[in-house]
Amino acid sequence: xxxxYREIFQASxxxxxxxxxxxxxxxxxxxxxxxxxxxxxxHGEYWLAGAVSATFALASGLIAPQVSRLVDRHGQRxxxxxxxxxxxxxxxxLMAATHxxxxxxxxxxxxxxxxxxxxxxxxxxxxWTELYRGTSKLHTAFAFESVVDEIVFMVGPIVAVGLSVAIxxxxxxxAATIFLVVGSLLFAAQRSxxxxxxxxxxxxxxxxxxxxxxxxxxxxxxxxGAIFGTAEVAAVAFAEAQGNKAAASLALSAYAAGSLVAxxxxxxxxxxxxxxxxLLLMIALA
Numbered sequence: 618x619x620x621x622y623r624e625i626f627q628a629s630x631x632x633x634x635x636x637x638x639x640x641x642x643x644x645x646x647x648x649x650x651x652x653x654x655x656x657x658x659x660h661g662e663y664w665l666a667g668a669v670s671a672t673f674a675l676a677s678g679l680i681a682p683q684v685s686r687l688v689d690r691h692g693q694r695x696x697x698x699x700x701x702x703x704x705x706x707x708x709x710x711l712m713a714a715t716h717x718x719x720x721x722x723x724x725x726x727x728x729x730x731x732x733x734x735x736x737x738x739x740x741x742x743x744x745w746t747e748l749y750r751g752t753s754k755l756h757t758a759f760a761f762e763s764v765v766d767e768i769v770f771m772v773g774p775i776v777a778v779g780l781s782v783a784i785x786x787x788x789x790x791x792a793a794t795i796f797l798v799v800g801s802l803l804f805a806a807q808r809s810x811x812x813x814x815x816x817x818x819x820x821x822x823x824x825x826x827x828x829x830x831x832x833x834x835x836x837x838x839x840x841x842g843a844i845f846g847t848a849e850v851a852a853v854a855f856a857e858a859q860g861n862k863a864a865a866s867l868a869l870s871a872y873a874a875g876s877l878v879a880x881x882x883x884x885x886x887x888x889x890x891x892x893x894x895x896l897l898l899m900i901a902l903a
Contacts, residue, residue, distance in 0.1 A: 621754070622757060624757070625749070625757055628748050630807060630810040633807050633810075634741065634804065634810050635741060635761075637800060637803035637806070638738075638741035638765075638800070638804055639800075640799055641735075641796070641797065641800025641803070642737045642738060642741075642765070642766070642800070643769055643773055643776075643796040643800065644734065644793040644794070644796050645737075645769060645773070646772070646774060646777070647773040647776060647777040647792065647793035648673060648731070648777075650773070650774050650789070651781060651789030651792075651793055652669055652670040652711070652790060653666045653667060653670050654666075654777065654778050654781040654782065654786070654789055654853060655712075655786045655787055655789060655790055656715060656724070657857070658781060658782070658786035659716075659786045660715075663854050665724075668725075672725050672728040672729055673728040673729075673731050673732060675732075676728065676729045676730075676731065676733075677731075677732040677736075678732075679732065680733055681734075684700050684733065684736065685736055685739055688735075689814075690814070691814065693743070693805075693811050693812070694805045694808065694811060696735070697735045697740070697801055697804070698805055700735045701734065703730065704730075704731050704735075704797065705797060706730075707727045707729075707731040707733070708727070708793070709794065710723075710727040711724060711727035711731060712787040712790055715786065715787060716786075716787060735801070737800070737801075737804065741762060742762055743812050745762065746812075747812040747813075748810070773793075776792055777789035777792070777793065778865055780792055852865040
């Protein structure tokens with residue numbers, strides 16, 4: 618039987634950049650939850666833990682597009698290395714400030730600076746696009762990446778919460794920082810599949826964020842992000858109230874497992890519906 622997922626990895630370098638992207642993306646599911654667990658362990662205040670975690674998430678949402686814009690102009694490798702260096706330094710500062718019980722405002726500053734962490738999900742998808750632009754394999758590749766995202770959100774919470782609860786509070790964010798460094802270096806080393814820099818056209822037109830269709834997508838994704846963020850904080854608080862804080866990671870991983878199954882099934886389908894209708898259908902089913 619034909620396996621569309623196997624076919625997309627026949628391209629040279631596909632396995633390497635996808636594997637490196639997986640490692641580099643693990644911090645995405647670990648940092649916010651790691652911050653919540655770390656600060657709830659050290660400070661015992663969920664409002665602070667949630668607020669600092671939300672600051673990181675908001676900073677990522679605002680800064681990541683600017684980092685991606687620089688990538689379009691200068692290339693992935695030239696941008697992701699310095700951006701990762703800033704993010705790693707800020708995460709180390711956040712852990713140090715937590716351990717030393719520094720003033721609360723320092724936690725927010727370091728969380729804000731950590732938002733420079735590159736969006737490796739978009740980097741990986743850009744490489745798939747360069748390989749399979751205009752072909753049916755691109756649909757399968759994107760579906761596979763959505764599955765990888767869900768695997769990341771299955772593994773990350775278990776590691777982040779488990780380490781912070783079982784070893785020491787900063788262990789979860791520390792592991793995420795290590796994954797970020799290793800994944801970034803491995804990804805930057807995959808130069809053969811790096812998309813070329815395309816000439817930028819400066820037409821003086823309006824910003825794309827003003828497009829109605831893009832605004833709908835942004836609002837949809839923002840709502841999804843709010844659901845995930847709320848679920849993470851609530852899961853940790855509820856699990857602690859039940860006397861088993863580490864169990865929060867299992868609940869969140871099960872949450873992601875459902876999306877993983879849906880992503881695998883979606884990648885196997887060859888839907889003829891327009892993408893806009895597919896989006897509406899998926900939102901309705903969710």
